[in-house]
Amino acid sequence: MSNRMWGGRFASGPAEIMEEINASIGFDKKLAPQDIRGSLAHVAMLGEAGILPKDDVAAIQAGLKTVESEIERGEFVFDRALEDIHMAVESRLTQIVGPSAGRLHTARSRNDQVATDMRLWVRDTLDSLDSQAADLQRALAQTALKHAGTVMPGFTHLQSAQPVTFGHHCLAYVEMLGRDRGRFRDARARLNECPLGAAALAGTSFPIDRHATAAALGFDRPTANSLDSVADRDFALESLSSASICAIHLSRLAEELVVWTSAQFNFVKLSDGYTTGSSIMPQKRNPDAAELIRAKSGRIIGALTGLLIVMKGLPLAYSKDMQEDKEGTFDALQSLSLCLAAMTGMVRDLQPVADVMKRAAGSGYATATDLADWLVRELGMPFREAHHVTGRLVGLASGQGIGLEELTLPAMQEVEPRLTDAIYDVLGVENSVKSRTSYGGTSPVNVKAQAERWLAALDA
Ligand code: ARG
Numbered sequence: 359m360s361n362r363m364w365g366g367r368f369a370s371g372p373a374e375i376m377e378e379i380n381a382s383i384g385f386d387k388k389l390a391p392q393d394i395r396g397s398l399a400h401v402a403m404l405g406e407a408g409i410l411p412k413d414d415v416a417a418i419q420a421g422l423k424t425v426e427s428e429i430e431r432g433e434f435v436f437d438r439a440l441e442d443i444h445m446a447v448e449s450r451l452t453q454i455v456g457p458s459a460g461r462l463h464t465a466r467s468r469n470d471q472v473a474t475d476m477r478l479w480v481r482d483t484l485d486s487l488d489s490q491a492a493d494l495q496r497a498l499a500q501t502a503l504k505h506a507g508t509v510m511p512g513f514t515h516l517q518s519a520q521p522v523t524f525g526h527h528c529l530a531y532v533e534m535l536g537r538d539r540g541r542f543r544d545a546r547a548r549l550n551e552c553p554l555g556a557a558a559l560a561g562t563s564f565p566i567d568r569h570a571t572a573a574a575l576g577f578d579r580p581t582a583n584s585l586d587s588v589a590d591r592d593f594a595l596e597s598l599s600s601a602s603i604c605a606i607h608l609s610r611l612a613e614e615l616v617v618w619t620s621a622q623f624n625f626v627k628l629s630d631g632y633t634t635g636s637s638i639m640p641q642k643r644n645p646d647a648a649e650l651i652r653a654k655s656g657r658i659i660g661a662l663t664g665l666l667i668v669m670k671g672l673p674l675a676y677s678k679d680m681q682e683d684k685e686g687t688f689d690a691l692q693s694l695s696l697c698l699a700a701m702t703g704m705v706r707d708l709q710p711v712a713d714v715m716k717r718a719a720g721s722g723y724a725t726a727t728d729l730a731d732w733l734v735r736e737l738g739m740p741f742r743e744a745h746h747v748t749g750r751l752v753g754l755a756s757g758q759g760i761g762l763e764e765l766t767l768p769a770m771q772e773v774e775p776r777l778t779d780a781i782y783d784v785l786g787v788e789n790s791v792k793s794r795t796s797y798g799g800t801s802p803v804n805v806k807a808q809a810e811r812w813l814a815a816l817d818a
Pocket of ligand 1: 382386441442468469472676678680681682
């Protein structure tokens with residue numbers, strides 16, 4: 359049998375394999391709520407514009423509500439022969455309402471319909487990602503406030519660099535997430551134009567009111583060019599790109615948690631709720647959630663690159679290639695949502711091991727810069743010379759296998775006679791972090807102020 363929705367000029371139906379490759383119902387059924395919302399707005403507008411008789415409008419609206427509740431109750435049968443969610447809904451509507459259901463598709467096409475549905479879905483999802491990212495920021499800022507003075511090593515090249523505070527490290531991620539949220543909101547603002555009424559590609563000869571449907575669906579305005587309306591997937595690409603950047607931020611934090619929870623580092627403890635055991639090694643507490651967050655960034659970035667490649671060679675306007683936007687977009691944005699939720703739980707529960715971190719902060723000659731700064735400040739030495747003198751002191755200490763603070767004053771004075779006892783103050787990690795009071799620096803006073811600023815902003 360030829361297709362009920364478009365089979366007029368076909369003598370027979372599609373080959374089995376054609377049906378299989380063509381159908382999107384298996385994944386676009388997720389768009390049912392958006393599809394019905396779009397149809398309700400469209401049919402109301404058709405009524406208002408006098409394009410459809412009021413009684414048809416009322417019957418179609420009632421029928422759409424019935425379809426909606428059938429879907430909600432899980433009674434709806436998603437039939438692959440109907441290809442996609444748009445035809446599945448309309449086909450069921452026809453069974454309920456009769457032939458007048460066919461009037462719903464006046465002045466519209468599946469091309470503008472699917473673009474509208476996807477924009478609605480992505481828009482809702484961006485909103486919830488934004489609020490989930492805010493939850494994670496809150497958890498990190500609370501941890502930062504609690505640990506504004508908890509000293510840990512700061513790294514460059516994953517080598518001990520200078521002591522920082524754990525709170526400062528947490529707030530670095532709060533900043534990243536702040537930019538991620540800005541990108542979600544930018545993407546949302548740009549996507550918020552309504553393609554409905556662009557019809558197949560050229561617009562329509564019916565006197566439709568696109569401003570009315572746009573407003574009814576919460577869009578700022580209708581899209582301005584009918585070709586662009588049905589050919590564009592920027593909104594998905596931009597959302598996936600924002601999601602990818604957020605995912606790599608989560609992945610970097612996840613990587614740090616994996617490293618820090620190892621016995622060799624032992625900087626933090628994850629709660630039982632966010633670790634797993636091993637079936638053979640009884641001592642194990644594996645950071646699986648962190649590892650999976652790190653890994654899922656791969657599929658999120660994959661969805662972005664996948665869709666970029668789908669789109670790059672497509673002539674205007676719609677091509678069926680664009681049906682491939684869905685699975686990747688759904689999967690990537692849902693994966694990010696899961697990652698944000700898991701990371702928030704992990705951060706809320708985690709406990710830094712303060713004494714281990716502090717000891718590690720002092721190892722690796724991490725206060726060498728403080729010593730050099732002292733030579734500049736107290737002796738008026740040019741920084742380059744101070745760097746050289748300090749380097750010789752580090753060499754001396756490391757030759758003896760001891761820390762800088764363990765060198766005796768006479769031993770240090772052989773390198774620089776003007777050194778005094780006061781030098782031992784700057785070699786302590788607490789004093790080191792306290793001294794970093796420049797704006798944005800790691801001093802506990804700064805960290806506390808920044809954490810409080812963020813918490814207030816997040817509550818506003
Ligand atoms: N399932 C299709 C998609 O997701 C809907 C649009 C189909 N349009 C068409 N002209 N065949 O892209």
